[in-house]
Amino acid sequence: MESIWLEYAWALLILIGLEGLLSADNALVLAVIAKHLPEEQKKRAINYGIILAIVFRITALFAISFIANVWQIQAIGAAYLLYLGLKHVIKALFGKDNKNIHKDDEKEAAGKGFGPTVGKIALADLAFAIDSILAAVALALGLPDSPLGNFGGMDGAQFIVVVLGGIAGLVLIKFAATWFVQLLEKRPALEITAYAIVAWVGVKLAIITLAHEDIGILDPHFPHGTAWTMIFYGVLVGIALIGWFAPRNKSKSNG
Numbered sequence: 001m002e003s004i005w006l007e008y009a010w011a012l013l014i015l016i017g018l019e020g021l022l023s024a025d026n027a028l029v030l031a032v033i034a035k036h037l038p039e040e041q042k043k044r045a046i047n048y049g050i051i052l053a054i055v056f057r058i059t060a061l062f063a064i065s066f067i068a069n070v071w072q073i074q075a076i077g078a079a080y081l082l083y084l085g086l087k088h089v090i091k092a093l094f095g096k097d098n099k100n101i102h103k104d105d106e107k108e109a110a111g112k113g114f115g116p117t118v119g120k121i122a123l124a125d126l127a128f129a130i131d132s133i134l135a136a137v138a139l140a141l142g143l144p145d146s147p148l149g150n151f152g153g154m155d156g157a158q159f160i161v162v163v164l165g166g167i168a169g170l171v172l173i174k175f176a177a178t179w180f181v182q183l184l185e186k187r188p189a190l191e192i193t194a195y196a197i198v199a200w201v202g203v204k205l206a207i208i209t210l211a212h213e214d215i216g217i218l219d220p221h222f223p224h225g226t227a228w229t230m231i232f233y234g235v236l237v238g239i240a241l242i243g244w245f246a247p248r249n250k251s252k253s254n255g
Contacts, residue, residue: 019169026128027176028194049121056129071212077127078205085199092192136162138224193243
């Protein structure tokens with residue numbers, strides 16, 4: 001029995017790390033989406049984003065069976081994250097030039113007031129909540145059955161692991177969002193990094209969708225296998241490192 005609880009403890013530590021990565025990405029995206037707003041509105045939008053992230057993730061905990069089994073929900077989340085991420089990455093890489101891109105972004109953002117910005121944040125939060133709960137469920141379902149009975153459509157101890165991992169992620173979102181706002185001022189390259197990560201998380205959700213038993217394009221075990229897990233987090237860390245060490249925006253030095 002002790003070996004079972006040790007396995008659960010180890011899984012919980014891994015899950016907290018995974019949820020931490022996803023929550024950090026979520027917080028960075030909140031900061032990027034809200035960055036065009038005036039300072040006061042920016043703070044309000046990010047606070048709303050944090051509240052929505054908490055609400056969506058708590059709701060997701062009580063809809064585990066639904067989210068894990070309905071591929072359409074996963075597909076919608078994947079499609080939105082891919083659209084949001086690729087739109088900005090392609091614009092940044094193949095647009096006229098960085099200076100004009102930022103001007104265009106500012107003009108576009110100016111037409112999107114506080115309400116539409118919060119709406120965009122809400123959609124991103126929802127997609128990240130879906131990915132977060134799927135990652136947690138995938139890890140928890142691999143654990144052995146416990147003597148705690150069933151809850152929420154899964155083993156009681158597995159459900160507790162998912163809840164504790166989700167709480168850890170929410171704590172990080174709360175503290176990371178404000179820090180990322182300040183960090184974006186110092187490292188503008190993180191903006192495109194954030195959207196590249198968004199698109200990559202969208203790819204992950206798409207892989208999960210394609211492996212769903214009702215679609216069956218990919219092997220159902222592939223999204224949770226060691227190979228894909230290592231590829232996903234390896235690329236995720238690689239994108240983050242490239243963004244972190246990228247040179248600062250030259251357009252600022254050019255006036």
